[in-house]
Amino acid sequence: MSDDNEPGHGNSPAAWVAVVIMLIGFAVGTLAFWFDQPLIVWISVGVVVLGFIVGLVLAKLGYGVKGPRYTPKPHS
Known part of the structure; x- marks a missing residue:
């Protein structure tokens, strides 16, 4: 089942950092939406976008x- 042409499925430092940042943004945004805090919801949207940008930058820096x-x- 081992394939040397396997793309890695995003298992890299760039992908992990991006996903963790975006998960934090989604979690905080969901709680803020639940508690009717629109400013925090929009800040959380910005955090999700920031996570995407950080992932792209890290991939360009060679951590992809x-x-x-x-x-x-x-x-294993």
Whole structure:
């Protein structure tokens, strides 16, 4: 089942950082929406967009799946 052409499915530092930032934004935004705090909801939307941008920047800096600074871990 091992394929050397496998893209990695985003298992890289850039992807992990982006997803964690976006999850925090979604969680805070959901709570703010529930408690009717529109300013915090919009700030959370900005955090989600920021997470996407941080992921792109880290990928461009070489921390993406095919980046030179990323060393994949062997699957067990």
